[in-house]
Amino acid sequence: MKSVWKTKVAMFTGITAMTVGILGSGVASEPAFASSSKVVHLTYWNMWSGIWTQVVQKMVNQFNATHPDIQVQMLSVPSSNGEQKLLTSIAAGDPPDVFTEWNPYVAAMAQQNALMNLNKFMVGKYAGLKHWFYPVASRWGTYKGQMYAMPWTMNTFLLYYNKTMMKDAGLNPNKPPKTIAQLEQEQAKMWKFGSGHTVQQIGFYPSNADWDKYMPMFGVTAGQLYNGKKYTMTGKGAKSIMNFYAYFKKYPFSQVSAFQKGLSGAAGGSTDPFEIGKQAFMITGMWEIPTIKQENPSLQYGAEPIPAAPGGHPNTTWVNGNFNEIPKGSKHPQQAFEFIAWLSGYDNAKWAASAYPTGGWIPNSPQITKQPAYQKFLNSDPLQKPFVNVMLNPNDQITPVTPIDMYFEQSMQTNVDNVLQGKVSPQQALQQWQTQLNKQLVTTTAH
Amino acid sequence: MSVEVGRGVVTRRKRNPNPVSKARQRRNRLTGWLFISPWVVGFLAFALFPFLATLFYSFTNYNMLNPPQFVGLLNYKQMFTDPLFWQSLYNTFFYTLIFVPLSTVVAIAIALLLNMNIKGRAIYRTIFYLPSVVPLVASSVLWLWLFNPSFGFIDAFLRAVGIPGPGWLYSEVWVKPALILMGLWGIGQPIVIYLAGLQGVPHELYEAAYLEGANAWQRVRNITLPMISPVILFNVILGIIGSFQYFTQPYVMTQGGPSNTSLVFALYLYQNAFQYLHLGYASAMAWLLFVIILLATLLVFRSSAKWVYYGGEQ
Numbered sequence: 001m002k003s004v005w006k007t008k009v010a011m012f013t014g015i016t017a018m019t020v021g022i023l024g025s026g027v028a029s030e031p032a033f034a035s036s037s038k039v040v041h042l043t044y045w046n047m048w049s050g051i052w053t054q055v056v057q058k059m060v061n062q063f064n065a066t067h068p069d070i071q072v073q074m075l076s077v078p079s080s081n082g083e084q085k086l087l088t089s090i091a092a093g094d095p096p097d098v099f100t101e102w103n104p105y106v107a108a109m110a111q112q113n114a115l116m117n118l119n120k121f122m123v124g125k126y127a128g129l130k131h132w133f134y135p136v137a138s139r140w141g142t143y144k145g146q147m148y149a150m151p152w153t154m155n156t157f158l159l160y161y162n163k164t165m166m167k168d169a170g171l172n173p174n175k176p177p178k179t180i181a182q183l184e185q186e187q188a189k190m191w192k193f194g195s196g197h198t199v200q201q202i203g204f205y206p207s208n209a210d211w212d213k214y215m216p217m218f219g220v221t222a223g224q225l226y227n228g229k230k231y232t233m234t235g236k237g238a239k240s241i242m243n244f245y246a247y248f249k250k251y252p253f254s255q256v257s258a259f260q261k262g263l264s265g266a267a268g269g270s271t272d273p274f275e276i277g278k279q280a281f282m283i284t285g286m287w288e289i290p291t292i293k294q295e296n297p298s299l300q301y302g303a304e305p306i307p308a309a310p311g312g313h314p315n316t317t318w319v320n321g322n323f324n325e326i327p328k329g330s331k332h333p334q335q336a337f338e339f340i341a342w343l344s345g346y347d348n349a350k351w352a353a354s355a356y357p358t359g360g361w362i363p364n365s366p367q368i369t370k371q372p373a374y375q376k377f378l379n380s381d382p383l384q385k386p387f388v389n390v391m392l393n394p395n396d397q398i399t400p401v402t403p404i405d406m407y408f409e410q411s412m413q414t415n416v417d418n419v420l421q422g423k424v425s426p427q428q429a430l431q432q433w434q435t436q437l438n439k440q441l442v443t444t445t446a447h
Numbered sequence: 448m449s450v451e452v453g454r455g456v457v458t459r460r461k462r463n464p465n466p467v468s469k470a471r472q473r474r475n476r477l478t479g480w481l482f483i484s485p486w487v488v489g490f491l492a493f494a495l496f497p498f499l500a501t502l503f504y505s506f507t508n509y510n511m512l513n514p515p516q517f518v519g520l521l522n523y524k525q526m527f528t529d530p531l532f533w534q535s536l537y538n539t540f541f542y543t544l545i546f547v548p549l550s551t552v553v554a555i556a557i558a559l560l561l562n563m564n565i566k567g568r569a570i571y572r573t574i575f576y577l578p579s580v581v582p583l584v585a586s587s588v589l590w591l592w593l594f595n596p597s598f599g600f601i602d603a604f605l606r607a608v609g610i611p612g613p614g615w616l617y618s619e620v621w622v623k624p625a626l627i628l629m630g631l632w633g634i635g636q637p638i639v640i641y642l643a644g645l646q647g648v649p650h651e652l653y654e655a656a657y658l659e660g661a662n663a664w665q666r667v668r669n670i671t672l673p674m675i676s677p678v679i680l681f682n683v684i685l686g687i688i689g690s691f692q693y694f695t696q697p698y699v700m701t702q703g704g705p706s707n708t709s710l711v712f713a714l715y716l717y718q719n720a721f722q723y724l725h726l727g728y729a730s731a732m733a734w735l736l737f738v739i740i741l742l743a744t745l746l747v748f749r750s751s752a753k754w755v756y757y758g759g760e761q
Contacts, residue, residue: 198611
């Protein structure tokens with residue numbers, strides 16, 4: 001009897017030990033690498049999927065091939081909760097060495113002391129990095145004067161116009177609108193409705209997520225909206241952006257969003273009405289070009305800098321992009337910095353100039369743009385050029401970099417929706433938005 | 448756990464005049480604990496500890512990266528002045544108050560039909576249960592297609608009969624009804640439980656009623672429903688709990704839009720926790736939800752004395 005009991009105990013101790021062992025093994029594997037040789041192994045996370053993973057993996061492979069003492073292992077985390085995984089890994093003390101960010105989380109994380117200050121690394125052979133980037137590019141990743149996210153590749157935005165639809169409306173297809181007033185007038189001719197107010201074709205309709213993208217065309221600067229302490233959303237420029245939205249309240253809101261979002265929802269977010277020739281004008285990024293090439297190559301279209309409103313600036317763009325961060329707790333920050341500086345093309349412009357075109361990417365630095373390889377890419381398709389040219393404009397803008405940027409985006413959509421539906425006046429919407437933002441700012445920065 | 452182990456020993460001692468030796472008892476107890484130890488350890492580490500930790504965090508400002516700071520009842524006070532909190536609470540109540548009664552009626556009706564003695568009954572039963580096997584995210588994406596105003600099957604059908612589609616997920620008015628409609632598609636689980644309940648209703652009751660001249664509706668009303676009322680209670684409570692925690696479908700399909708009309712409580716809680724990094728506030732919200740669910744469940748239990756019939760007790 002006694003021996004049976006002992007067996008039982010032994011069995012269960014064994015099972016428990018096994019369970020603990022399995023749970024623990026994930027953590028325990030780390031030191032095995034480090035001790036093997038002088039080679040430093042970096043963990044690199046990004047949120048790309050599908051074909052983009054291959055584009056970026058290729059670049060990582062090229063780094064590994066040219067840097068025998070630093071080996072980077074790339075891991076794709078889901079874009080729906082990449083930051084969440086990053087945060088938990090930082091909190092657990094086991095973060096990746098490099099993370100590619102494209103959502104406006106930089107200030108929020110920097111404020112929580114979760115990211116390394118990249119300026120501290122810009123000494124010695126990296127001192128020149130401070131002047132390497134397009135000025136607007138570095139502003140996106142900079143919080144309180146310090147860089148926390150290094151520009152890698154940029155997104156810029158232009159007005160796309162459908163030449164066929166312009167011709168059908170009796171307009172000159174080679175003379176896209178130059179002013180906001182012209183855009184409003186011309187687009188009005190292109191709307192088509194079906195039975196029961198269903199939308200069949202759109203002229204132009206401003207997206208509720210684009211309020212900040214219109215900043216430069218209305219002459220609004222990040223500094224006007226946020227002074228480092230609080231938001232001011234009721235200024236003249238901000239009001240003219242909201243008035244621009246209010247102009248479109250005459251179109252049926254839910255039918256339009258059903259039409260637009262229905263299309264993109266059907267194709268997993270990759271099809272918009274412009275691509276299939278159902279929208280005359282659209283403001284979007286350079287990625288639209290390869291998508292149209294693939295989805296609807298016969299589409300007759302052009303792209304030019306977004307028209308400016310009175311008081312706004314022509315040939316400008318709002319900018320965001322892909323930025324590399326080194327999370328606090330990275331075990332090899334120096335090597336991580338070497339890796340992200342290399343990806344940014346610093347001391348390496350020739351490589352970047354030939355690698356970036358594989359993703360249709362816009363460089364972070366004029367030094368890369370002027371390389372023959374990149375110029376060759378630009379000349380291969382005249383549509384690409386204006387996307388890069390707008391990077392040079394001193395009036396380019398970004399959304400103010402603050403710890404509540406994610407909330408800024410969410411609340412933007414609700415308040416803009418209210419204006420588009422005519423529920424509130426532009427003035428009321430901005431007032432409410434301002435109150436919401438400053439309240440959120442207080443609760444977020446209270447500690 | 449310890450209570451039950453102890454009680455077992457006590458009753459045995461009563462029955463047996465020769466008490467088991469003390470050492471043997473202790474050994475038995477230890478063996479019992481060892482047997483359930485994997486579960487106990489898992490429960491303590493992954494359920495009880497996080498559960499209590501959120502209670503602590505609900506009184507703090509916490510963002511995962513820095514140590515929590517005690518703020519007393521501030522998070523709870525903040526809820527009352529947060530319009531989105533009220534909006535999300537309203538959305539969740541709207542969903543629960545319509546979905547739970549509606550799904551109960553529909554599930555019972557379907558179970559009654561599936562309980563009929565017809566050809567191919569097993570096939571029908573399988574068909575109605577099938578949606579419950581599909582993972583929630585997959586079925587959400589599927590319904591995203593069905594509701595699609597441009598290419599969706601539902602709107603194509605409506606257009607064919609001359610009705611313009613309401614825009615479903617993109618309409619402030621229709622987004623909640625659309626989600627409820629979609630929820631009805633996945634009630635295979637309660638249907639199966641109702642079916643089991645229906646099969647437990649003694650046949651002689653129906654025979655007697657039939658002889659007395661009761662028609663079909665009278666038989667359902669006076670025999671079937673009272674006899675399966677404990678099953679209804681069980682399903683209603685599960686339905687209430689599930690509805691208050693409703694999250695996946697709006698998270699995948701609408702992200703709370705348009706204009707926050709599908710921002711349910713759990714989704715807003717998630718946004719606060721993982722998008723705005725207000726984990727303290729989110730924890731407070733979670734506890735409030737817990738209290739709401741507890742009260743709702745208690746309320747249903749209390750009322751059950753009036754409408755639930757346990758045959759064995761009388």
